[in-house]
Amino acid sequence: MSINPKSHRSVFSMIKLILAAIALVVTAQATGHHSVTGQFDVSQLLELEGTVQRVRWVNPHIYIQLEVTEENGEATLWSLGTVPVAMARRAGLNADRLMSNGEPVSVTVFPARDGTANLGWMNSIEFSDGTSVSIVPDRR
């Protein structure tokens, strides 16, 4: 299974920083918006590897579909939400970059709190060329 919970210490350090900034993640838009923490479990940070199958470049949240190949060879499709388009544009991010030509990517994800399988909030994505996008930063 290509889900790798990071080591407890590194996850804890990253989560502290992320929790401190998570309120800022959700104060994005001029109109009201629910909180990431109301939907996703920010105490867990999962790492997934797969290929981006689709990018839904929409509001209020961009969503990507990530195909993860499990250890048994079966493919699982994850639905990962992230920031609104206006934020992504401001950072110079676009749908093509997220698609990354179908190349393998690694993402860190907060899973859904309501137990919905394969649903999460994408906090970072690392591309096969070594570059990455972090929504809320780690301390490096």
Add this chain to the structure above:
Amino acid sequence: MLSNPVISTRKDRSRFVLLTLATLTMISPFHIAAQSENSTPTPLLPNDKPDLTGTWYNDEMGWINPIIDEDGSIVCIVGCELLVAARARARGEEPPAAAPSSYNDGAPNRPLYKAQYQERVKELDERQVEFDPALRCGNPGLPRIGPPDSISQRTDQVIFMYEDLGGAFFRIIYTDGRDHWDNPETTFLGDSIGYWDGDTLVVEAVNFNDETWLIDDGAFHTRGLKVTERLSRVGDTILYQATAEDPEVLAEPWEMTPRTLVLDANPQMEPLPCVELDMDHIVDGTHHDNAR
């Protein structure tokens, strides 16, 4: 910008402006100040009123300052001040002053409700994820939608166009002297008429439905809402102001924080659709506060 009733052609107007510029600089320090702040001439329509046509950047995302490393990695989109501070400390430097956390630096600006309605506002605020009409790709209403992103103006009407999280919206503001609709259908963005107060476009909107909020925090209104907007263009900027009046529920008129719009030379991108994929998975009412 001066207008003169004896000037009947654009050529005359241009000559007049050129000939009197020296006089203006001698007798009007305020005019000097205004011109020095924005030396771009304000374009005019044939009726000598400022032409508000254009795509306007309102810096709603200006408080977001992503950090992009040399290799093109976007190391941070939001919450970057923590990383900036950490990097500064790693270099042995003092972290810079905290950056704004919203476009008005989080300074709260909320409508004041009559005492008998404050509990309802509080309840709607706490249960925003259940009751906020804008959270499910709804029309945010006025003035919550904010200033227009694009304006197209004629002498008899002005069209405001918006790209909002809830989708693309537009309003037609009639400036031909007509009154509000008779027996209208109530709407999300109201029925708007406009007139000129000097060089300021004043827009009055009424006949709203009651399905929107003034801001995010449970700020409901009634069908008696009236919104007055003022747009003043100087050069390539517009000062946008909006006041909401709802005497039934508000203790006083509420003034939205004024916004400065800057002419955007970039083409207006296609407004995106709103596709709501989250609300069915919300576990609790956790939500943030969007100060106005």
